[in-house]
């Protein structure tokens with residue numbers, strides 16, 4: 473790719489500039505758990521995430537414009553519009569998990585949303601809530617108050633980001649639950665285009681940007697198994713790893729089981745056989 477300038481690396485993705493207005497997002501097969509990238513890759517994971525994200529971008533255009541310009545034939549690279557990204561992560565929660573559950577236990581609130589008393593871990597919320605976060609310098613996301621988010625992006629952008637994020641979440645959560653997957657929460661990133669319009673960027677509604685739970689095992693009152701990463705987490709717990717880098721290498725059965733879960737999520741949500749996507753990535757845009 474002589475014409476692409478490498479701009480940066482995420483934990484599992486690479487970002488290149490194609491020209492002044494276009495970026496190339498490349499999803500690798502790297503996997504992270506407990507915030508550490510493991511030394512073993514999951515074959516096709518990047519293709520699953522790219523295809524899923526493109527599927528959602530195509531189907532949510534009536535809700536919001538997005539940065540997707542083209543899906544490349546390698547099935548893991550997307551050409552995107554270059555935006556000026558908002559300095560907040562737009563998190564929507566439909567269920568009480570992770571930092572949302574922690575904050576609720578301490579204060580009865582999550583990011584200024586007062587919730588009913590007596591909720592248990594993983595309970596479904598009465599309605600989805602918008603709980604913005606910032607990328608802290610540590611690399612960890614940090615929940616922020618609505619007031620803090622308004623200071624960062626302005627009241628008008630905040631209101632628009634909240635409205636679009638919750639509409640996207642509602643659309644996707646309903647689609648997914650009908651196909652046996654609960655989207656407990658998800659993170660969106662928005663940017664502003666040259667005309668000042670808010671545009672959905674990054675990846676969207678993938679297992680890396682969301683908590684996917686198998687609906688048939690949903691049992692509130694404790695933590696839920698991850699749809700995609702549970703084999704990896706179980707293996708990592710079993711090794712006694714202290715959750716600091718470097719992580720353990722994964723054995724072949726854990727790799728195969730995890731790959732199968734990613735492919736299963738893709739096929740359930742898109743209705744497209746994964747082999748068909750590999751042969752012609754454009755099928756998810758239909």
Ligand code: Q0N
Nearest residue numbers: 481482485486487539553554555673674
């Ligand atoms: C951008 N990030 C954070 C790739 C993703 N459309 C865009 N325009 C301008 N900037 C960005 C996008 C997008 N998407 C988003 N950084 C730049 C997420 N990165 C992390 C590294 O991998």
